[in-house]
Amino acid sequence: MIKQNKSIGLVKGKFSDNKIKIYEAYRGLKRIRDFNTNDELKPLIDLVGKWRYYIGIREELSQEELFMNITFIRENFNELNLVDIDQAINLSLKGDLEVDVEHYQNFTPLYISKILKAYKEYRGKVIFAIRERLNKLENVSKELTIEEKIEIAKSSLQTMYNQRKDKRFYDYGGVTYDFIKRNELYPISKSLVDEAMKYGKKEQLNRSRDSAYKDALLGGNKNLNDAREKREAMIRSYARTYVVRKWLNTFDDDSFAKFLEKIDSNMI
Numbered sequence: 001m002i003k004q005n006k007s008i009g010l011v012k013g014k015f016s017d018n019k020i021k022i023y024e025a026y027r028g029l030k031r032i033r034d035f036n037t038n039d040e041l042k043p044l045i046d047l048v049g050k051w052r053y054y055i056g057i058r059e060e061l062s063q064e065e066l067f068m069n070i071t072f073i074r075e076n077f078n079e080l081n082l083v084d085i086d087q088a089i090n091l092s093l094k095g096d097l098e099v100d101v102e103h104y105q106n107f108t109p110l111y112i113s114k115i116l117k118a119y120k121e122y123r124g125k126v127i128f129a130i131r132e133r134l135n136k137l138e139n140v141s142k143e144l145t146i147e148e149k150i151e152i153a154k155s156s157l158q159t160m161y162n163q164r165k166d167k168r169f170y171d172y173g174g175v176t177y178d179f180i181k182r183n184e185l186y187p188i189s190k191s192l193v194d195e196a197m198k199y200g201k202k203e204q205l206n207r208s209r210d211s212a213y214k215d216a217l218l219g220g221n222k223n224l225n226d227a228r229e230k231r232e233a234m235i236r237s238y239a240r241t242y243v244v245r246k247w248l249n250t251f252d253d254d255s256f257a258k259f260l261e262k263i264d265s266n267m268i
Contacts, residue, residue, distance in 0.1 A: 010137045011130055018087060022123055023130045025083035032085075033078035043082050045070060051089045052107045065107070072109040076257075077116045080123075088119035097122055117257060121162070124155025146265045153179070153268055154260045161256050164248040170241050177240035183267050186247040193239075200239035204231060 012020060035041050048069055073085070080088075091097050092115045099118035131148070144152070160176050163169050171177050180186050251259065 008134075011133050014133060015126075015130055018090075019126045019130065021083055022087055022126050025081050026123070026127055029081040029083055031079055031081055032074055035074075041070070044073070044085065047082065047085045047089065048073070051085075054089065054093055055107065057107055069107065069109060069112060072112060073116070076113065077120075080116070080120070084119065084123060085116075087123075088115055091119060091122065113257075117158075117253075121155060121158045124151055124158070128152055128155065146268070149268045150263055150265065154263055157260060157263075158256075160244065161248050161251065164245050169245060171237075171244045174237065174240050176244045179267070180244065180247055186243065186250070188243065192243065192246070196239035196242040197235065199242040200235040200237070203238040204234045207234060 008020060008024065015023075030040070032044065035044070045066065048066065073080075088097075092099070097115065097118040099114055127148075131144075157176065157179070160169075160171070181188070248256075
């Protein structure tokens with residue numbers, strides 16, 4: 001049974017019932033890592049069986065396959081709870097997780113991993129959005145718990161990783177760069193600084209050109225003057241974005257997932 005947050009009624013109607021359920025389960029439901037008995041594991045086993053059936057695999061689940069998949073979830077996604085697994089299944093079936101994955105009639109850890117990784121990113125955004133809305137409505141400045149700060153950091157980093165190949169990729173506020181530098185996660189050599197500054201100047205010049213085009217269309221010099229005033233700050237910002245992308249490109253999906261699991265309170 002989940003103990004409901006007394007303030008949750010303030011956001012009902014603003015968020016779907018399922019998103020509210022995800023948030024409430026995050027706050028009050030036991031994580032998979034804390035399951036210690038067969039009675040606690042049974043609902044997880046039932047969910048895995050349901051998941052397999054829903055994607056169209058009708059063959060009876062072997063004990064070996066069941067053990068492999070349950071063990072994989074307990075080892076790699078044990079911060080989730082039973083509501084999370086159920087929501088991940090339903091969202092993936094509806095195509096709401098923005099992940100392109102085909103099971104090819106094989107219910108494997110690889111398939112499970114792709115779905116649950118996408119769900120964790122979705123879940124992080126839901127939790128952050130609801131908490132932010134609650135804080136505004138309650139008009140109370142509440143300190144986030146360490147666990148919540150870690151969850152938000154992981155969600156933010158996962159989003160940056162997913163967008164690293166997008167031409168519009170940008171580290172707003174230098175948040176990710178500061179995280180990398182603070183934790184000494186990537187060597188900032190002179191050659192890297194030179195590369196980054198060269199990239200920053202190029203991107204700033206492109207932005208100035210865009211501003212000049214806007215002024216030509218609208219009349220006046222406001223956009224170009226603003227760009228000139230912010231030139232040095234823009235160059236530094238784009239240079240930091242360059243370093244962030246270089247760092248993210250040192251990972252593949254598996255190694256980045258493992259890195260996220262290592263984030264702790266000392267890194268926030």
